[in-house]
Amino acid sequence: MGTVALAVTDGMLHFELSLAYEVFAAVPDGVTVPWYEVTVCGPVAVRVGRFRLEPDHGLDELSRADTVIVPGLADVDEDPPADLVEAVRAAHQAGARVASLCTGAFVLAAAGLLDGKRATTHWAHTRDLAARYPQVQVDPDVLYVDNGSLLTSAGKAAAMDLCLHLVRRDHGSSIANTVARRLVVPPHRDGGQAQFVTTPVPAPDNHPLAELFPWVIERLDQPLTVTDLSRQARMSSRNLGRHFKSVTGTTPLQWLLTQRIRHAQELLETTDDSIDTIAAVTGMGTATTMRRHFNRTVGVPPDTYRRTFRSRTRPGPDDSGQRHQHPTRPETGSTR
Structure with a gap:
């Protein structure tokens, strides 16, 4: 199903990066359809949390990917790195589907990709995103927003929701559910659901409605x-x-x-x-x-x-060797 490129830079949130890699890199048991080819793109070496990461390719490789995932940034007080912003913009112009996880939305906004579009990010940073990028229609009350070739999510668990949503778009609900079961997470939450500000996502058997x-x-x-x-x-x-x-x-x-x-x-x-x-x-x-x-x-x-x-x-018959095309889909983030 094409190439998924994870765009990394110093100060990326390791949780969002790791979950994206886990969803797209591991082929689920029993799934025989062509799976994703995952690559990590960034500078020569980056710091992700307390870890040192050596990417597979430079940021210029993003423009050759079918899907680009931008994990969250730990520090959003400063502007995102210019080289990352430019590479993400170039990838989208080249036809890539671009999705941000958590505060990765600041990268998409800095690239001008979200101008005039609905978007979201972690609830703690929605006001900052709206203030710094007034042309973005920031929705603080949803888990994720799907604009077709541009997608944004809130933080942590919502980032997982968006990744599963992408699998579902590409492969259907049955395979997305298979991935969710392997990861022991809920198979689907609508993008329009409210962000859980104080209530964590429960373990599958650790809440009163589990049975x-x-x-x-x-x-x-x-x-x-x-x-x-x-x-x-x-x-x-x-x-x-x-x-x-x-x-x-x-x-x-x-x-x-x-x-x-x-x-x-x-x-x-x-x-x-x-x-x-x-x-x-x-x-x-x-x-x-x-x-x-x-x-x-x-x-x-x-x-x-x-x-x-x-x-x-x-x-x-003409699809072989060509970039996978992602048709415009309804903006599922509007489902309330």
């Missing part, structure tokens, strides 16, 4: 209600809502709808089932209801989504 989530996923075809979820979780509806807000950043019904939509996407990607059939097995009832929810959430009708995905995952 409820898989129970719901196995019953998406059923007409589940908040009462059903409360009874299964053995708590009141009010208590359930409070836990859902803490763990997922949203309400029980909105979370449930999101799971139905994601399951529908997977079926659209991997089967030839009719819209009526998919609507039934995902619990959305009728094709009309599914189309309404799907269009509002994803940004395109399910039929269009299926055609777009399949045209993207079935390369034609």
Whole structure:
């Protein structure tokens, strides 16, 4: 699926760099589709946290990549290094998809790539980003924003969400879920979910809803209600809502709808089932209801989504040896 270049410089945050490498460099077990070729690009040697890192290539190699990942910077009080800014700008001009993790958004903003576009960064730095780059439409309340060939994320766990989102765009939800399971992280969180300012992302089995989530996923075809979820979780509806807000950043019904939509996407990607059939097995009832929810959430009708995905995952005879093309997708960061 093309080359992923990690753009590094002195003072990069090692967590974001490491998670990006882990997502894109390790081929998941059982996955037979062509996987990413990962390269690390930067000056001769850089300091990442307390570690010394020797990149594979110089920053000029970014312009040859299909996807460029810009990890966060530890110090955003100073302007990002000029050579990094120029290399990232040149890579995007050459056709690369560019994604920033956490405060890496300051690099994209300095390059002028985010002018007139929605973007986000770690909640602690959104005001600074907006003040220094007033032409950027900074959204402090989302996990990540997808502008097609330009993507930005909030910090830490949201950086993982964005990396999995990219895998999902490239390979579909089934493979993205496989990667998430290997890393023992939630398979998908919408970009429009609120940033968790004080609540950390829980371990998979370390929160009150851990047993409820898989129970719901196995019953998406059923007409589940908040009462059903409360009874299964053995708590009141009010208590359930409070836990859902803490763990997922949203309400029980909105979370449930999101799971139905994601399951529908997977079926659209991997089967030839009719819209009526998919609507039934995902619990959305009728094709009309599914189309309404799907269009509002994803940004395109399910039929269009299926055609777009399949045209993207079935390369034609002229694709060999050429840069992988990433069609413009709906701005999924707008899903609330």
